[in-house]
Amino acid sequence: MSYSNKYIFASLPRTQRGQPIVLGGDPKGKNFLYTNGNSVIIRNIENPAISDIYTEHSCTTNVAKYSPSGFYIASGDQSGKIRIWDTVNKEHLLKNEFQPFGGPIKDISWSPDNQRIVVVGEGRERFGHVFMAETGTSVGEISGQSKPINSCDFRPSRPFRIITGSEDNTIGVFEGPPFKFKMTKQEHSKFVQAVRYSPSGNHFASAGFDGKVFLYDGASADLVGEIGSPAHKGGVYAVAWKPDGKQLLTASGDKTCKLWDIETRTVISEFVMGTQVEDQQVSCLWQGQYLLTVSLSGFITYLDVNNPEKPIRVIKGHNKPITVLALSPDKKTVYTGSHDGFITSWDSKTGENDRIEGKGHGNQINGMKAVDNFLYTCGIDDSIKQVDIATKTYLPTDVKLGSQPRGMDIKGETIVAGTVKEVCVVQGGRKVFSLPVDYEPSCVSLNSEHPDVAVGGALDQKVHIYAMTGANLSPKLELSHLGALTDCTYSPDGQYLVACDSNRKVILYKLPDYQLAHNKEWGFHNARVNTVAWSPNSLLVASGSLDTTIIVWSVQNPAKHTIIKNAHPQSQITRLVWLDNETLVSVGQDCNTKIWEISSI
Structure with missing residues (x-):
C-alpha cells in the first residue's frame, strides 16, 4: 500500500484576548x-x-513574514528563535537559525533588499535586534524604549529607516545602517500595537490601544496628523496599506474595521463585524485586491470594498485541538469538533466549511456520530445534544447523563453512551437504562449485525462485551489488554472487533466468539494508540497514535501494513475516519484536518 496527502484543511490563527496577531x-x-x-x-x-x-x-510560533523576494520566510517563536527557511521546495529547507534575544518574538520585518531583518518582542536583555539574514551579524541596535515592543517595520525605500511600536506608548525611529536610535514619538497614550510604512515609504501609520491612528512622514518621522478623531472606540490592533498607498485599513477591538482616505484622513467605509466578544478584530492584511481581517474567534474574513455589509467570504474552522470526527451518512461532509466545543462541517471535496450554530456544549466534545438527518454529540457538560444536518443548527434536545461521557455509538434509534460512572442507553430523547460500572468506560461501539455492544475500560484494561435486548444490557464476556483501552470499533460487516490501548497495541478479534483473528501482533506504534477506524469494505484498519503516526493494517494479510510517519508533525492524532476504501481523514492536536489517499499496490 502507498499513500499521499490529498488536502489539508488548515487550522485558524491562534488568538488571545488583548493580543494582536x-x-x-x-x-x-x-x-x-x-x-x-x-x-x-x-x-x-x-x-x-x-x-x-x-x-x-x-515551541509556539508567533509571527512569520516573507522576504521581499518571496523566496524565504522568517518565523519567530516564543523562545526568541528565528528560523529562515525556503519557500520553493516542499521540504522548506532551513537556511539559517538565529537567537537574537531570549523571549517571545512579536514581529519581524525584512529590509527591501532581502539582506537585513529586524525582530522585536519581549526579550530579557533587549526588546529588539537588527541583523544580517545571511550571517546573523548585528547591524545596529534597537534601544530607547523601556517596555516590550509589539510591532516593527523597515522602510521599503532608501534612506533606510526602522520604526517600532512599544508598550511604553512610544514609537521608536532608527536610522542606519548601522541602525541607531534617532527619536521617540509620543502621540499615543496607551500601548502602540502596530506600525507600518506605506508601500512607497513616503508615510507610516501607527495604531494603539487608545483607539487612535496617527500618520507620519516616512523620511523625517514628522507627524502629519491624526486619522479620525479618534479612529475607533476600542483599541486598534492592526493597520494595512492599500498597494498604491492611498488608503489604509484598520482593525479594532470595537468589532469594526475601517477604510480611510490618506489625503483627507477621513473614513471611506466601515465594516461592522458583529456584536459578540469574539468579533473583535485582531489583525488585517491588504494584499492585491484582497482585504483580510482576523477576529478573536480566529475566523478570517475577506472584506468587500463595494459592499461593507456583506463579506466576500469567511474562513471558519478550529484554532483549538480537534477531539472528535464524524461523517455525514452520504459521506460528502466531514464534521470536526474541538476542545472548545465548536463543530465545523467541511465539504470533503472542496474544503468549503461552516460552523454549526446554536447553543452547543460550550466545552470539550467527547463523542459524535451522524445518523439519518441528525448529528449527535456528547460533551463534558454531561449531556447528549442533537444537530439538524440540513440547517446546521443545534436542536433543543438535551439528554442529561449522570456523569461525564467518554464515548458513544448509535444504532437506529438507540444511543449507548459510556460515562465515567455508568453505561447508559438513550431512546426517544431520554435515558431508559443505566448500568453502573467502576472501570471508567473510554469508548463504545455497537455491532451493526448482532446485538453486541463493546465498551472499553480505562481502569481495568478490558473490553467488556454486552448483549443488548431491547434497551437492556447484560454482560457477555471480557477481553483483557495490557493497557488502558482508548478506542474500540466493530467492522462495518459485523465480523470483527478492533481495539487499541495505551500499551501501543492494536488487537483484532473475530466474532462470534471473540478469538484473536490472527497470531500477528499489530504493535508498531511507539506510544499510546488513540483511535482506530475501519474502511467501509472491512478489509483495512487505520490506527492513529500519540507518536504522530498513522498505520494502515490489512485484515486479509496481517503482516502487511503502511506507516504514515509524522502524519501530523509534533502533534498526536486524535481521530480517524474513512471517506471510502481509499480515502482516510485524520485530525489531531494541531487543529488541522488532513485527507489521505491510500492506494493498494
Whole structure:
C-alpha cells in the first residue's frame, strides 16, 4: 500500500484576548501566513482550501513574514528563535537559525533588499535586534524604549529607516545602517500595537490601544496628523496599506474595521463585524485586491470594498485541538469538533466549511456520530445534544447523563453512551437504562449485525462485551489488554472487533466468539494508540497514535501494513475516519484536518 496527502484543511490563527496577531503577505500575491501552536500556516489567498504547514519550531510560533523576494520566510517563536527557511521546495529547507534575544518574538520585518531583518518582542536583555539574514551579524541596535515592543517595520525605500511600536506608548525611529536610535514619538497614550510604512515609504501609520491612528512622514518621522478623531472606540490592533498607498485599513477591538482616505484622513467605509466578544478584530492584511481581517474567534474574513455589509467570504474552522470526527451518512461532509466545543462541517471535496450554530456544549466534545438527518454529540457538560444536518443548527434536545461521557455509538434509534460512572442507553430523547460500572468506560461501539455492544475500560484494561435486548444490557464476556483501552470499533460487516490501548497495541478479534483473528501482533506504534477506524469494505484498519503516526493494517494479510510517519508533525492524532476504501481523514492536536489517499499496490 502507498499513500499521499490529498488536502489539508488548515487550522485558524491562534488568538488571545488583548493580543494582536500578525499576518504575513506574499510579495508574489499568492499566499498569506499566520501561526497556530508550533505551526506556520501558508494559505492560498484565492483558494484557502489549499494550504501548507511548516512545523519545525520546537515551541509556539508567533509571527512569520516573507522576504521581499518571496523566496524565504522568517518565523519567530516564543523562545526568541528565528528560523529562515525556503519557500520553493516542499521540504522548506532551513537556511539559517538565529537567537537574537531570549523571549517571545512579536514581529519581524525584512529590509527591501532581502539582506537585513529586524525582530522585536519581549526579550530579557533587549526588546529588539537588527541583523544580517545571511550571517546573523548585528547591524545596529534597537534601544530607547523601556517596555516590550509589539510591532516593527523597515522602510521599503532608501534612506533606510526602522520604526517600532512599544508598550511604553512610544514609537521608536532608527536610522542606519548601522541602525541607531534617532527619536521617540509620543502621540499615543496607551500601548502602540502596530506600525507600518506605506508601500512607497513616503508615510507610516501607527495604531494603539487608545483607539487612535496617527500618520507620519516616512523620511523625517514628522507627524502629519491624526486619522479620525479618534479612529475607533476600542483599541486598534492592526493597520494595512492599500498597494498604491492611498488608503489604509484598520482593525479594532470595537468589532469594526475601517477604510480611510490618506489625503483627507477621513473614513471611506466601515465594516461592522458583529456584536459578540469574539468579533473583535485582531489583525488585517491588504494584499492585491484582497482585504483580510482576523477576529478573536480566529475566523478570517475577506472584506468587500463595494459592499461593507456583506463579506466576500469567511474562513471558519478550529484554532483549538480537534477531539472528535464524524461523517455525514452520504459521506460528502466531514464534521470536526474541538476542545472548545465548536463543530465545523467541511465539504470533503472542496474544503468549503461552516460552523454549526446554536447553543452547543460550550466545552470539550467527547463523542459524535451522524445518523439519518441528525448529528449527535456528547460533551463534558454531561449531556447528549442533537444537530439538524440540513440547517446546521443545534436542536433543543438535551439528554442529561449522570456523569461525564467518554464515548458513544448509535444504532437506529438507540444511543449507548459510556460515562465515567455508568453505561447508559438513550431512546426517544431520554435515558431508559443505566448500568453502573467502576472501570471508567473510554469508548463504545455497537455491532451493526448482532446485538453486541463493546465498551472499553480505562481502569481495568478490558473490553467488556454486552448483549443488548431491547434497551437492556447484560454482560457477555471480557477481553483483557495490557493497557488502558482508548478506542474500540466493530467492522462495518459485523465480523470483527478492533481495539487499541495505551500499551501501543492494536488487537483484532473475530466474532462470534471473540478469538484473536490472527497470531500477528499489530504493535508498531511507539506510544499510546488513540483511535482506530475501519474502511467501509472491512478489509483495512487505520490506527492513529500519540507518536504522530498513522498505520494502515490489512485484515486479509496481517503482516502487511503502511506507516504514515509524522502524519501530523509534533502533534498526536486524535481521530480517524474513512471517506471510502481509499480515502482516510485524520485530525489531531494541531487543529488541522488532513485527507489521505491510500492506494493498494
